[in-house]
Amino acid sequence: MTAMNAQLVLIVAAILFILGLFGVLTRKNVIFMLLSIEIMLNAAGLAFIAAGARWGQPDGQIMFLFILAMTASEVSVGLALVLQIQHQHKTLDVGKLTQLRDEAVAD
């Protein structure tokens, strides 16, 4: 694998990461924010795989495995939080979850 190919893969990973970042910043629904975080983690894993393939070492793939396990646990906790938010507030809009806001600042 040449250096130019690795550069191309890194560019694709950067584009995917930026798309995920825009998703987190622009969407208000909690489920869409979780999906965008998934996209960002996947793009980071793609960069790891590209680096591992560039030097022919298995370390990049091992880092991807760790990212995979971390993503699985993060998704399970995040979806449990989504269920609790829906159950207690009857909404998934993060703009409406204002219980932590300071009242003096809010008014």
Place this chain on the structure above:
Amino acid sequence: MNLLFYISSAIAIIATFMVITRYHPIHALLYLVASFLSVAMIFLSLGAPFIAALEVIIYAGAIMVLFIFVVMMLNLGDDTAKQEKQWLTAKVWLGPSVLVVILLGELIWLILKGNPSSVEISVVDARKVSAALYGKYVVAVEMIGFLLMAGIVGAAHIGKHHRKLTHRFLAEPQNGNGADAIQEIQKEPLETVN
């Protein structure tokens, strides 16, 4: 490698762009599955077939199905059947299907080409990965085990529904919104027995 990689990354970028612009979660999930499958094809063209299989099985299989289950649980309303009917129109599944069919064409072409090493790249196979994983990374594997355990316990604890009981002396006339959390005392059902 080049053509496969270009087509796969184009599909990945298109599908990811469609994910962050959809309004309905199910549409976004379908496009996200297509995006993960195309990223798996990128992994295959980079010489990581084991990771490509894991991407399909765990990301596109397990995690996305978990998302779909939660979306289905949240939408348990009165008009569920109408929504189901609405989701099964061709407009919903046509876009992801076209992207995935292009990926399937790539895969069939790769298989029909015969020689698996025709990807013209040095394949880091599962043997090397597992030798390193249980060699010098064995401590990290155990810590990932702890992390998964903490994830299970955290999800089971957060997902538990506490019943909100209002004490009869503190009971107020219904003010409608039900968000008056100060007046409500959270108690486990066992504690009320004692």
